[in-house]
Amino acid sequence: MELGEQLQRLREEKNLSREELAQVMNVSRQAVYKWENNKGYPDIENLIKLSDLYNVTIDELIEGDRSFQKK
Template sequence: MNLGEQLKNLREQYNMSREELAQQMNVSRQAVYKWETNKGYPDIDNLIRLSELYKVTLDELIKGDSSFQKKIAIDEKKKIGNDLSDPGFYLGIILVFVGLFLDLGSLSAGVTILGLLTMCFYDDFKQIFWNIKRDFKQEK
């Protein structure tokens, strides 16, 4: 049984409407609907609250849903991937060294700061770039 079916069955066992559950969980009724139809998944905080509400373990909630387990595994790999093999780290280091060791006059401090920001926010910069590129293509 997948997570959505299990959440719906548990809610019905407790004789609750989606609206009542949504109020108790402090989410929208649409969020509960998405969870129960597998169009979305509750975050970890809501999973914990659901397990407490229905008096079941987290393991019991998610064990039967292999697609949800795969989603968790993929999300974990994304988190693990942020290490020294990140191209933003290397690009940032290069910019820092250029700013520190090459005589660029008043630009040196700016290049160094840009390098530090690139090291920290490379993924965000990349996402902004792709969003701008996508928006530009849609306007044409």
């Protein structure tokens, strides 16, 4: 599973809208959209925040996305 799919699934499990997540993360709604559609990736600081918010490890977030791992 690509990172974007994983992020969307986790957000939906928490019953958060993109707007709500953007507010919690202090980013734009467009940034969340890009992450979830694999048009961009969160930086390491935001990956840490996401892993804390979703109660998963960073490894769990990125393990299925080979293209992200290469970056």
